[in-house]
Amino acid sequence: MKQITLKHQILQGNQKIAEKNRKVLRDHSVYMINLMSSPGAGKTSFLEYSLRFLKKHVGIGVIEGDVATTLDAERIASTGVEVFQINTHGACHLDAQMISSVLGSFDLNKLDLLIIENVGNLVCPAEFDLGENLRVAMLSTTEGADKVTKYPTVFECAHAVILNKIDLLPYVNFGLDGFLGALQDLNPKVPIFQVSALSGEGMESWIKWLLERKESNCL
């Protein structure tokens, strides 16, 4: 009877492709963001608002991920920003191979920033490195502050956390202190942006931070 020691990481396939993506983006000085949240938190509205200002400063492309339809890509296209839609037809997250297959559709020489709007899901996307520089996790005030502790991986691995729909705070039972406390325990240094993609409140701080973060990454 033989025993063969492997110590082989499983799911390393995705990781290898993510590193390839990372290299391609680095070679073209493109900064990539992976935006994750549950369905309906407001990712697309958040991007629609952000893009109107960001496109004045940097060349941007967007990759939209959804199980079906091109609805989100159509909304982004209305902002005048180049966008590609990936339909996963059942997969609950984007993976590095899907991103790799779309990267070639952009003229990366013209891009400074590439934003991925991941499939709406607070569980699976956190497990799949896409080759991004920045992971952004979004929660909205209508979802409940307990989602941070209930879905820790996506908030723990985030480089920035967005709390959207703060215009609804007076009308919903969202424990803001509990939310901030949970993040303090899980990911103490993470910058938190309390925003309303609808009214624009808080969006300026987020956009300014993102541009500064991108600049410091390229130095």
Added chain:
Amino acid sequence: MHEISIIYSILTMIEESAKENGIKKVSKIKLVIGTERLVMPEALYFAFEQLKREPIDQDAVLEMEERIGRDLYIDYFEGE
């Protein structure tokens, strides 16, 4: 989650290594599963039973060791 993809990856890796090492029948596969990897052992066992293949790993037994953290790897396998 994604236990089916995980088992599929495991069986592919094991079968390749078994061929390289002259093993015709795998009897045991030992995994290390990190608590933060969102993998359900019960779903993994189920997927394993469904995807096992004649003749190489049909009778193989899956053993899992849970560890705190983000590990997810094949520790070793046994056979002859």
